[in-house]
Amino acid sequence: DVVMTQSPLSLPVTLGQPASISCRSSQSLVHSDGNTYLDWFQQRPGQSPRRLMYKVSNRDSGVPDRFSGSGSGTDFTLKISRVEAEDVGVYYCIQGTHWPPYTFGQGTKLEIK
Amino acid sequence: QVQLVESGGGVVQPGRSLRLSCVVSGFTFSTYGMHWVRQAPGKGLEWVAVISYDGGNKYYADSVKGRFTISRDNSKNTLYLQMNSLRAEDTAVYYCTYMQHWGQGTLVTVSS
Numbered sequence: 001d002v003v004m005t006q007s008p009l010s011l012p013v014t015l016g017q018p019a020s021i022s023c024r025s026s027q028s029l030v031h032s033d034g035n036t037y038l039d040w041f042q043q044r045p046g047q048s049p050r051r052l053m054y055k056v057s058n059r060d061s062g063v064p065d066r067f068s069g070s071g072s073g074t075d076f077t078l079k080i081s082r083v084e085a086e087d088v089g090v091y092y093c094i095q096g097t098h099w100p101p102y103t104f105g106q107g108t109k110l111e112i113k
Numbered sequence: 114q115v116q117l118v119e120s121g122g123g124v125v126q127p128g129r130s131l132r133l134s135c136v137v138s139g140f141t142f143s144t145y146g147m148h149w150v151r152q153a154p155g156k157g158l159e160w161v162a163v164i165s166y167d168g169g170n171k172y173y174a175d176s177v178k179g180r181f182t183i184s185r186d187n188s189k190n191t192l193y194l195q196m197n198s199l200r201a202e203d204t205a206v207y208y209c210t211y212m213q214h215w216g217q218g219t220l221v222t223v224s225s
Contacts, residue, residue, distance in 0.1 A: 104157060
């Protein structure tokens with residue numbers, strides 16, 4: 001199984017400052033079809049997860065452009081250019097290249113400093 | 114708009130069974146593979162199972178293989194998860210999702 005490792009696990013950030021979350025996979029996530037199936041989810045307190053990014057860098061509808069995704073192979077990053085109060089929550093990466101199983105990262109808890 | 118509404122959760126004794134349902138609307142259910150994902154209290158997300166758009170292919174996490182069965186009825190826009198031989202470690206909120214959208218989840222508590 002592909003192991004997804006996120007860092008940091010806790011991320012205190014000052015409002016208006018940037019934030020960055022790393023997600024590393026135990027093997028390359030490049031699929032034989034040429035795509036890389038790495039998504040990012042946000043889970044606000046008390047809410048269901050919400051997908052932010054799919055296939056590394058494609059922003060879902062309604063996701064603010066302060067969120068961006070990048071990376072390739074085994075190394076991926078979610079960046080928030082300027083953190084807002086509504087960004088508080090837990091962020092997860094998930095790989096869908098080598099399945100089953102689909103595998104999530106452990107989650108990164110973003111809080112306001 | 115897209116809606117996924119799970120039901121069927123509750124408190125059940127170890128070894129017993131439960132069936133979860135997820136009724137969807139707002140998108141063409143019959144063209145999407147569907148997943149169940151769970152979240153134990155205070156823990157992260159764990160993928161449970163996936164079913165292809167036509168129900169022809171099903172895959173499971175090792176932790177539930179042989180005990181859980183995913184199925185769907187495209188005529189009813191409904192996804193199911195039959196859970197047998199439940200264990201305390203199956204206690205979680207269970208979400209129905211096709212990744213782009215998620216339901217609100219239904220809580221399953223396995224306890225004597």
